[in-house]
Amino acid sequence: MLIQAVLFVSVLCSWGVCPAGADTERATLQRGIFTIDYPASQQGAAERTLAILEEAVQEFSPMLPVGDLPVHVLMVDVPEEFDRYAVHFAGLEVSGLAQPGNGLIIVKAPRLRMPDSDYPGTLRHELVHLLLFRNLNEDYLPQWLNEGLAMSLANEFYWQAMFAVARMFIQNRIIPLERLDESFYSPSGQMEFNDAYAQSLSMTRYLRNRLGEEVFWRVVLSLRDMPFPQALQDVGGLSLDDLWTGYRKALWKYAIFATMASGFFFQPAAILLIIAYIRYRRKTRRIYQRWEAEEAEEKASGGAVFHWEDVVEDPDAWKRDLYEDEESW
Incomplete structure (x- = not known):
């Protein structure tokens, strides 16, 4: 050759x-x-x-x-x-x-x-x-983790990837996990190709931080004998859905940190993102607190506490216990 x-x-x-x-x-x-x-x-x-x-x-x-x-x-x-x-x-x-x-x-x-x-x-x-x-067994190693490990161990593009993923998040360009590997093999263009590398590095670093160094490498090395989803679950105690959900949630902080650490912070879209995130968190917290208070009051007063699943199945289900003696009225 x-x-x-x-x-x-x-x-x-x-x-x-x-x-x-x-x-x-x-x-x-x-x-x-x-x-x-x-x-x-x-x-x-x-x-x-x-x-x-x-x-x-x-x-x-x-x-x-x-x-x-x-x-x-x-x-x-x-x-x-x-x-x-x-x-x-x-x-x-x-x-x-x-x-x-x-x-x-x-x-x-x-x-x-x-x-x-x-x-x-x-x-x-x-x-x-x-x-x-x-x-490892290359058939068990997802391409995103292959590239993420290569970039992480090569000490490549750490800051560039952080800012790139922040922009991807703000612009709604995060690649779904099921499409991430394909973005290396047949990307739509240079942008998606670059996005796939940046996201793979950030996902690898997230997984490494979440599992810890020792468990992370146990998961990686177990790919000699089992596919990644099984290794992640059996060795890391984490499902693929848990990984993806946790990573997606972490992107809020990722994006806020990256935008604040660069001139990108002063773009209107970035400012609106941060304001929207803060308002969303506060509003959600208030709703949960109100629900908990209302449920506690219902229990204390002996009132009916119904479950959302019951209401969806039968909109009148919540009334039954309240009107058991309806016929004697």
Whole structure:
């Protein structure tokens, strides 16, 4: 596969369409299980790549050991070559991808990336995908958790994701759980693709905080043997519905914190959201308090206390106990 990449660049150049600035000479750097295939003029970037991956493997090894199988990293500085590997992401902006079954990581070389891009984060992200594949059953791991773990462990986009999810919530763009995985495979566009990543990271962090570090990793590692909903319930004591309901409720605080921490707070929609939320909470609390007081008064006076289910089934059900002696009137 690495040889094919070299031949691909050579053929392009032989046709007279070699991309400007592309390095047609390739070199390899090998140490331990890692082999870095890189443009010959970018040896410094290759050495940095190897160091980042070796450090990440040591960091992740307590939970996700890499094992003894080789890992090949292909650094690409030809856009057409990267697009050939990223065929499933046509029209979308991606800077790295992994083929875990082949032990292969493909990344855009630093000089092909935006100046402010997170090259170490991309390497760590794709490495996590490979580690999850080697340590878990990929059929049991939902894609949103796969991506959420990769971003979380790569230390990517924490603040960006927080603000993105706040905007999604305010604009009613939160992706339903049953559609979240599909948003990675066939998104409607770049916005939904980005939204899926941001939401997956925030959901993963929410789940991690709710379960605690130890239980969270027990749930993740149990995905070797059981599907996520079962692992979440049996190991984490949480149903999938509980997770989704809790996450949705937490989005209020998430959105308020994010909007207050940014200039987005001063947008009218954000201000209205906060006012509406505060009024909603106060109104709901007053209603519950009034209901509790009325029910207590009914019980104290010996009056009838009826249940909503009974009223729905039979609107006159609540009258029966009050008018048992109606015939003697």
